[in-house]
Amino acid sequence: MTLLQRLGRLLISLAVGGFIFFLGIPEGLSWEAWFLLSVFIFTIVGIILKAMPMGAMGIFGMTLLAITNTLTFQEVFSGFHNHVVWLIVIAFFIARGFIKTGLGLRIAYQLMYLLGKNTKGLAYGLVFTDFILAPAIPSVTARAGGVVYPVVTALAKAFGSEPHNGPRKLGAYLVQTAFQAGVVSSAMFLTAMAGNPLVAELASESGITITWGSWALAAIVPGLISLLVMPHLMSLLYPPEIKNTPNAKAFSREELKKLGPMSVQEWVMVFVFALLIALWISGPYIHMKAVVAALVGICILLLSSVLSWEDVIKEKGAWDTLVWFSALVMMGAFLNKFGITGWFSQLVVSHLQGMHWIPGFLTLLLVYFYSHYFFASNVAHIGAMYAPFLVLGIALGAPPVLAALLLGFSSSLFGGLTHYGCGPAPIFFGSGYVKLNLWWKLGLYVSVVNLIIWIVLGGIWWKVIGLF
């Protein structure tokens, strides 16, 4: 993108924000509140248009708020001591350990070795690899690009399946299954996708508490069903030409041999991983915040030299997330504090009286979900639409927790629609195995199946565990 294109898009963002501002301040709202809303909209539009990277847009928004004294400096930077922000930042560091030590690849090849008798078995191996790594690798891009993708392409090539010759469909089947499974496992844990903590934080602004454990509990049943269904569904929609892969076991054993025996570093990673999951689940009972558990984890990795301090400070994805996340969390918190959220919900309520919540909320959910065709990032979508749609859903009379969770899980699931909708999409698409129109068709079919599983079976599960 040229400098001019970028400035053009920035001007559009500025125009949209400015338009809102000059609409005039509704009664009961302060000048500061209305200016904050305009800056927020400027920031979000800039992120959606990709005028600048998210972090840079965040800095612009923060600077506008600081320079106009809309907020004090401490308020503008208050997101930087938010505990969910740091949970995800530290999880990025811990995730580096999986890749650096090679444990991620070992898990993948071990599962291939165990399950890879046939093509579906291989697919299950990939699905479970992603599922196992999801709780501790919040960067879907790192999970896909650092672990799953290299394994998928190595496997496909080992069976002679290249994008442009040989039985292309084996690679295509594995790529699609791995991609869609990654989308599902992102929805399953608070720490499985960088946008999930943003969901939790925005939900908490509406008075709904979501902990690491309650997220995982709610997602485990529909999530596992989605994951188990995926290899079958995909082989139905897009059957691979090669069904039996007798050499996969031998191939995986070769790769495992290359990795050698488990190193001390890998054992430390296993220990830290187990400790984290245990602490994250038991957190509310032993009164330990998830972020404090993550701090303990990173201390162990540093002490044991699994990670060096250099690894931490050069983990640029973490610092990127720190900045954009802090900016969005801060704006969300002050939109609420300044009464914008309340004003919006009252505005909506007055228009929705008498409507039943079930058709109303379902419409809302589908609009939220399929508007992802227009987004190139889960987080941009969450930042722009999650909070107002949650407010809308609650105003319609939907049970707040149900609304928060369904919109939250959708915030990962919609990533499977296109070849640009979430971080791993361009990576997998870039392999060349799957053509564009097929990618979109499969994405649409899978999204329908996922929505049915998560709404119907999920709804039943949440009723059973008493969430609503």
Add this chain to the structure above:
Amino acid sequence: MTLLQRLGRLLISLAVGGFIFFLGIPEGLSWEAWFLLSVFIFTIVGIILKAMPMGAMGIFGMTLLAITNTLTFQEVFSGFHNHVVWLIVIAFFIARGFIKTGLGLRIAYQLMYLLGKNTKGLAYGLVFTDFILAPAIPSVTARAGGVVYPVVTALAKAFGSEPHNGPRKLGAYLVQTAFQAGVVSSAMFLTAMAGNPLVAELASESGITITWGSWALAAIVPGLISLLVMPHLMSLLYPPEIKNTPNAKAFSREELKKLGPMSVQEWVMVFVFALLIALWISGPYIHMKAVVAALVGICILLLSSVLSWEDVIKEKGAWDTLVWFSALVMMGAFLNKFGITGWFSQLVVSHLQGMHWIPGFLTLLLVYFYSHYFFASNVAHIGAMYAPFLVLGIALGAPPVLAALLLGFSSSLFGGLTHYGCGPAPIFFGSGYVKLNLWWKLGLYVSVVNLIIWIVLGGIWWKVIGLF
């Protein structure tokens, strides 16, 4: 360093912290206060012993405080929304622009071209380069390693002065002068050395406000005198064999030609630099915090594509500083809030009654200064000794501002004593031009001259401008 050595040093740090803790809690102090002091001492001892990098020690300290519930998570991470911390973090980003655009090198060669008729002229060129860049490049290592050092060695070699053959002393003279000038200019601006804002923050805990402008105003007279004296002093202590450098002008012109005409990016850097200095000086009058000005600066650099967002997130020195600085600032603030500082000052006062402040404070200052022989980092030294020595000085009856400034300026100046005492020292020493015993001898002599200039002439200047 092996893992065992590192763990050994950590155990020593833990033992020292634990020893303090088990000394027993003095009357009037809470359990939390005493535990915080022990954690602080553990962290600082670990930093001094280089058990782990500063940032990692900071994380350990924060984790200990969070996991014991000594402080809440928000309190533990409160340093991350401190405005001086972010001033220095953003200054690191801006500094990257000087190096990336080549403006730093251009300034250096331009000054060489103007002043480089003889060896002393070259030395002045280096001195002024460092001085000009100092306000906006808080990483002394980046200033030395990224701009001054490459020019020094290129110049020396251009005149046939190599560490092991030819007239070694030209290179040696330039290296020593550039190094000591860098030490002096670090002391001159709040944003010239990463530890300076820590000084300002710790002083503010003792009720002394130091702004960007008041720091620069206090330092400008003794600083400029030190800088002007340096090339002469060094040629007296260590005369270069080559006095005339008729080719230096031609050499610099060649280098300038290689750089080509000023690029748009460089002009933007010049503009941002001028704007920052103007805003930093006028800040208190237009009610703009220095950090907000820095935010404006980084926005301009991002908007104009002088820096990309990628440049920002991979600027690992900035993220390193963010972590260790936030940790130390947080501990300093809570040591004060929990009454440790007050308790310590009362303890000292009771022992010092009747002593005159001038000999008392001078002794203190010299102890503070020359104990830097035992430190490999300005920041470690500041973190360990600045706050208690300031409290001691004030308790002795020294004018608080004078005490804060002299200890603060010393916190840069002592970096010239050894070949490991501050970031640039190992870089310049590593050039091989100056042998170890000579380096220490020159460091000692220069320190005496610097102390006289800053205490006597500085003291007169501060009296004139009414600082005490």
